[in-house]
Amino acid sequence: MDEQGVKVKNPWHRPVVIFLAAVIIVGIIIMVAISVVQNKPLHQKYKYGIVLDAGSSHTSVFIYEWPAEKENNTGMVRQKHTCNVQGKGISSYSANPQGAGASLQLCMEEAKQKIPAHRHPETPVYLGATAGMRLLRMENEEASDKVLDSVAHSLKSYPFSYQGARIISGQEEGAFGWITVNYLSKNLRKPTGTLGALDLGGASTQITFVPQQNIESYDNSIDFRLYGNDYHLYTHSFLCYGQDQALKLSMGKKLESTLKADETDPTELRDPCFHPGYNFTRTVPNVFNTPCMKEMKLANETFFHVGLGNWSQCQQSIRKVFNTINCPYSRCSFNGVFQPSVYGDFGAFSAFFFVMDFLNLTSDNLATTKQKLAAYCSTPWKKIVENHPNIKEKYLSEYCFSATYILTLLEDGYKFTSNNWKDIRFIKKIGDSDAGWTLGYMLNLTNMIPAEAPDTSLMPYGGYVTFMFLFSLLILVLLLLVYFYFRRSTRTAQKDII
Ligand SMILES: O=c1[nH]cnc2c1ncn2[C@@H]1O[C@H](COP(=O)(O)OP(=O)(O)O)[C@@H](O)[C@H]1O
Ligand SMILES: [Ca+2]
Numbered sequence: 001m002d003e004q005g006v007k008v009k010n011p012w013h014r015p016v017v018i019f020l021a022a023v024i025i026v027g028i029i030i031m032v033a034i035s036v037v038q039n040k041p042l043h044q045k046y047k048y049g050i051v052l053d054a055g056s057s058h059t060s061v062f063i064y065e066w067p068a069e070k071e072n073n074t075g076m077v078r079q080k081h082t083c084n085v086q087g088k089g090i091s092s093y094s095a096n097p098q099g100a101g102a103s104l105q106l107c108m109e110e111a112k113q114k115i116p117a118h119r120h121p122e123t124p125v126y127l128g129a130t131a132g133m134r135l136l137r138m139e140n141e142e143a144s145d146k147v148l149d150s151v152a153h154s155l156k157s158y159p160f161s162y163q164g165a166r167i168i169s170g171q172e173e174g175a176f177g178w179i180t181v182n183y184l185s186k187n188l189r190k191p192t193g194t195l196g197a198l199d200l201g202g203a204s205t206q207i208t209f210v211p212q213q214n215i216e217s218y219d220n221s222i223d224f225r226l227y228g229n230d231y232h233l234y235t236h237s238f239l240c241y242g243q244d245q246a247l248k249l250s251m252g253k254k255l256e257s258t259l260k261a262d263e264t265d266p267t268e269l270r271d272p273c274f275h276p277g278y279n280f281t282r283t284v285p286n287v288f289n290t291p292c293m294k295e296m297k298l299a300n301e302t303f304f305h306v307g308l309g310n311w312s313q314c315q316q317s318i319r320k321v322f323n324t325i326n327c328p329y330s331r332c333s334f335n336g337v338f339q340p341s342v343y344g345d346f347g348a349f350s351a352f353f354f355v356m357d358f359l360n361l362t363s364d365n366l367a368t369t370k371q372k373l374a375a376y377c378s379t380p381w382k383k384i385v386e387n388h389p390n391i392k393e394k395y396l397s398e399y400c401f402s403a404t405y406i407l408t409l410l411e412d413g414y415k416f417t418s419n420n421w422k423d424i425r426f427i428k429k430i431g432d433s434d435a436g437w438t439l440g441y442m443l444n445l446t447n448m449i450p451a452e453a454p455d456t457s458l459m460p461y462g463g464y465v466t467f468m469f470l471f472s473l474l475i476l477v478l479l480l481l482v483y484f485y486f487r488r489s490t491r492t493a494q495k496d497i498i
Contacts, residue, residue: 052125
C-alpha cells in the first residue's frame with residue numbers, strides 16, 4: 001500500500017462536532033453568566049434597626065436585621081432579638097419623668113451587645129408611644145412632653161443613629177400592624193388576598209383590613225402603594241377600648257348602677273366577670289383615674305370587688321360600654337364609628353392572642369368558645385390559683401373578663417359571626433417575628449418597602465438550582481458523545497491506515 005495515498009480524516013472538521021463544540025461553549029458561557037447574576041452579593045452582610053414599642057402597660061425593644069444587599073426584597077427583614085423593659089409603661093412615669101429614660105438602660109445595653117459594633121453608628125433607633133401616652137397627653141400635655149424628652153435624652157446617649165421618639169396616631173398603629181402581618185406573610189408582592197389586622201392593647205384596640213365596600217368616612221381610610229400594588233385600607237383605633245381601660249369602663253358603669261340601685265355608696269361591687277370566691281379591696285380613684293371616664297365622686301374611698309363567675313351576666317355588663325344607638329353612616333361598629341363588613345382572613349395579635357391562647361380558645365368555633373369560657377368563668381378563684389401557681393395574679397384574675405370582652409368586641413362590636421369566626425387567626429408571631437406595629441413602622445421609615453416592585457433575581461433559587469443541574473447534565477452528555485464519536489473516528493482512521 002502507498003502510505004501517502006491514505007488521508008487521515010480529521011474528526012474536528014465534521015459539522016456535527018463543530019456544532020457540539022459550539023453548544024458546549026455557549027452552554028458554559030450561559031452558566032457562568034447566570035452564576036454571576038444570581039450570586040452577585042457573595043458575602044452576606046447584615047444591617048440592623050431598633051424600634052421601641054412604648055405601650056400603655058410596658059415597653060419592648062425590638063431589634064431587626066436584614067441582608068444589606070437585599071433590603072428592598074419582601075420578607076427579608078426578621079426579628080433578631082426582643083427585650084422587655086422592666087417595670088410599667090413610660091406613661092406611668094408622669095410624676096417622675098427621669099425614670100422613663102432610665103428604665104430603658106438595661107435593654108439598650110443589651111442592644112449594644114447584640115448588634116456588631118461597626119454597625120452601631122448606622123443603626124436607626126425609633127421610639128413610638130401608643131395609647132398610654134395618648135391618654136397622658138389628653139390629661140397633662142406638659143407631663144407627656146417631659147416623659148418624651150426623657151426617653152429621647154436617654155436614647156441619644158447610645159452609639160446608634162437616633163431617629164426620634166413620638167406618640168404615633170391610632171391610624172398609624174393600625175396601618176403599620178397591617179403592613180407587618182402582610183409583609184411577614186409575604187402577601188405584598190402577590191396578587192393573593194391580604195390579612196386584616198386586629199390588635200388589642202391595654203389602652204386601645206385597632207382594626208384594619210381591605211374592605212369590599214366603600215369607606216364612608218375620610219378618617220378611616222388609608223391608601224398605600226407597595227411593590228407596585230395599590231391598597232385601600234379601612235382602619236380604626238378605639239382609644240379607651242384596650243383591655244385594661246375597658247375593665248375600668250365596665251367597673252365604673254357597675255359602680256354607678258350599684259349606687260343608683262342603693263342610693264348609698266357601694267361598699268361591695270358584685271362582679272360577674274370575676275371568679276366566685278374572688279374578693280379584693282380596691283380604691284375608687286383607681287377605677288376612675290383615667291380620662292376615659294367622667295370622675296364619679298364617692299364618699300367611700302374603697303370597696304370590695306367580689307366575684308360571681310357568671311359568663312352571660314358578664315357579657316351583658318360589657319355590652320353597656322359599647323354605644324350602638326347612634327350611627328351617622330350606613331353601618332357602624334360602635335360609638336358612631338363607620339365600619340364596612342369585615343372581609344377576608346384576620347390576624348388577631350397582642351392581648352387577643354395572650355388571652356385566647358392562655359384559655360386554649362384559639363381554634364374552636366364560636367359556640368364551643370362560649371361554652372368553654374362559661375365553664376372557666378364559673379370555676380372558683382381558689383381552684384384557678386391552685387391550677388396556675390406561676391401566673392401573675394393580676395393577669396390570672398382578669399382572664400375571664402378579658403376573654404368575655406374579646407368575644408363581645410369581635411361579635412357585637414366588629415360584627416364577626418359564627419360563620420366567619422374561623423377567619424380569625426389568633427397569632428403571636430409569623431416566622432421569627434412578632435405581629436405588631438413596630439416592624440411596619442421601621443419598614444416605612446427606612447423606605448424599605450418601595451412603591452414600585454424592585455428588580456428581582458433572574459429566577460427563583462429552586463429554579464436556578466434545577467436549571468444548573470439539568471444544564472450540567474446536558475453538557476456532560478454532550479462531552480461523552482463527543483468523546484465516543486472522536487474515539488470511533490480515530491479508530492476508523494487507524495483501521496484505514498492499517
Ligand atoms: O402574658 C400576658 N397575658 C395577658 N395579657 C398580657 C400578657 N402580656 C401582655 N399583656 C397585656 O397586653 C396588653 C398590651 O398592651 P400595650 O402595653 O401594648 O398597650 P397599648 O397598645 O394600648 O398602648 C396589656 O393589656 C397587657 O396587660
Ligand atoms: Ca400595643
